[in-house]
Amino acid sequence: MGKLAHVSLSTPCEDVFRAVGIIADQQPLPAHLKLYAEQADQVMRQAAAMVDQGEMQQERAHEFQQLLVDCCAFVMCHPIIATNNYLRRFAEGVTFAQARHEIQQFSVFGLQFDVAQAKLVANAPTLEAYQERLKVLLNEKGIPYENGFEGELTGQWSPATIHFTWMQDTARGLGLAFEDLGKIWIAQPGTKRFVETTFNTYASTDQSTATGAAFAIENWAAGALWTPWIAGMRKLNESLEHPVDLGYLTYHEAQEVHHSQATLDELLEDFQTVWFDTERFLCGAETILTEGVQAYYQSQLDTLPEKDNSWPTQACQPRSFDPHALDKLPVPMHHSTGHLI
8 A cells, every 4th residue: 555655646647556456566667558548648647637627526536546547457458468478479580471461351351340440330329529539430441631630531432442452452552352351351360359358348339348348449440550560561571572552551660659558548538428338337347358359369279271390379368466456545534524535
């Protein structure tokens, strides 16, 4: 309790994570938590400013701080994000057949994800949410943003700016045609399970479940997906006479870093709504990571062509700690009255 007693709204999130036991005292900040810790600090500054301006009760701000701790423990420290053995090995180098296997199976998730996004649009709880979700889908289908990765769309559609077009460019370099991509019937068992879990969580009619799944997917993508995939592909390209186009991968790497901050900003907004339920939010996140992402990578390992003994047998390591067993942040008390503040 000693360390926890000194936690305030201004305490850096890395120090908060250490205080509750997510990170050991002498342990450096793990790579999979660096971006999240920075972005969590940013959103906590927003929450603290809202308290100063009378827009949020201090007690609620501390509850939001606890939610960020829970997100760190349950989502960012989920084994498939923290210890993805498959992608770690992929980054060390792959064969042509292994690279082809990855883009083909991921293409199924990628295209089917658009279906889930369409369901998310249809089930939007507000007009604002409907418009924002629709922009994401329209951008995916070929209408660029005017600036960067958010804001207003240009209104100009082109086949050249459809994200699936970029995926086809990558796949073509690996000997795959349109007919070889995206179809649910080419999915391996884990890929199909990933798609089904995405429909059940990310596209859930329960807003808290859907929000949790979206938070998990965006932060998995930002922190654990694109960078090792790109590293492995770049090593492969060094050996190829005609390098594979990596534009699809590099664009999404940059996009997801931005999106992961947006998920925290949105989390602060959602946290203040009447419908937000922390338990269902975390359940949605846990479900899509375990039954979706982890199942996908285990399936990829199990069906990987040309696999030698340098590849792991398990997609990730077991959890290094039980998130349920962590200490909770104390709710501050007013020293003179003993009342909650």
